[in-house]
Structures are given as structure tokens and as C-alpha cells.
Amino acid sequence: MKRFTWIFILLLAISSCSNSDWDEDYEVLKVQYNGKYELLSSFSDKAVDLNMDGVYSTYLPAENPEIERAALIIKIIPDDGTTESGKHLFDEMWPVAHVAHRGEEVSDTARHQDSYFIMYAMKPHGCRCQFADNNTTILLDEPYLEESSALISFESVDVDDNYIITLVTRRKLYTIDGWVETRITSKYKRYTTHT
Secondary structure, three states: HHHHHHHHHHHHHHHHHHHHHHHHHHHHOOOHHOOOEEEEEEEEEEEEEEOOOOOOOEHHHOHHHHHHHHHEEOOOOOOOOOOOOOOOEEEEEEEEEEEEEEOOOOOOOOOOOOOOOOEEEEEEEEEEEEEOOOOEEEEEEEOOOHHHHHHHEEEEEEOOOOOOEEEEEEEEEEEOOOEEEEEEEEEEEEEEEOO
């Protein structure tokens, strides 16, 4: 009976330590990362013409002011036993082009036509994430992809000493040359701790 009691006490101690560690990690992560992030810069790996003016650039906000509205949200989730332990929410909001044309026209995906009408809608691209290397590295799960989002993949995410987050994505952009696949490097800085 004594042996059983000691085993029970040992298991209880281990259990309470791990809960305490989790609570500590949760609080640290919440202070460091939880919140909304604004776009600082966004560059594509190739020059594109998003505003159809004949001038190509790699700096995307100059090509399309809608991109300045891009944002990142990180939500640190406490361990309540119902979510996957250690997983948090990582969500990028990005303006996605929706191209309309007259009913009788056949859509040309290789070239923009003056008769086409372009509208942009902010589209969330979310996934689960976790933290490693003393909370300085963010590891992303595969995002949920749907064709209308134009997102192909999240390639990498890095955090610098000032907690500026650099996110590299592959996505399709609608350009004067039609839909073009690009690799985009965007930097985000937190502006509020609330999500």
C-alpha cells in the first residue's frame, strides 16, 4: 500500500509540474506574441505589374495599395484539454484579386484585358503553429488551402530580436500578365496585444 501511495504522489507531482510549465510557457508566449501585426514591407521575388500601368516592381504595396492592409494575427491558446497541446493560431490576412468580365467574354488567364474588372477582398489564411528554440522560432502546420485564396504555401517564418516577423509565402498574384506565381517576403510588427 505504501508503494502505491508513493507512486501516486510521484505521478501527481509530475502532473502538477507539467501543468505549471505549460502555464508558464503560455504566459511567456502570450506576452511575446499574442496580438495583431501590421505590414511593414512586402516584396515579391520577381517584378510584377499589379496596377496595370505598364511599370513592374518587386515592392508590392507600391503596385497595389490594398496590400498595405495585409495583417497577421497570432493567438496564443491556453491548454484547456480540448485543443491539440502546444498548438496556437497563426492567421495572415491578404488581399486576393477577384476578376470579373462580361458574360460573353472568354477569360484569358495569360493577360489582363482592359474590359476586366478587379475587386480585392481580404482573405484569411490560417493554420496552427507552435514555438521552438526558447520561443524564438515559429513552426507552422500546413495551412488550409482553397483555390480562391491564391495561397500556395507558407514557406517559412522567422522572428528577429525585435520580434519583427518575416513570413515567406508562395501565392498567385493577378497582374497585367494574368495570374503569376510568386514568392513573397513580408515583414510584420505587432501593434496590439489583443486578437
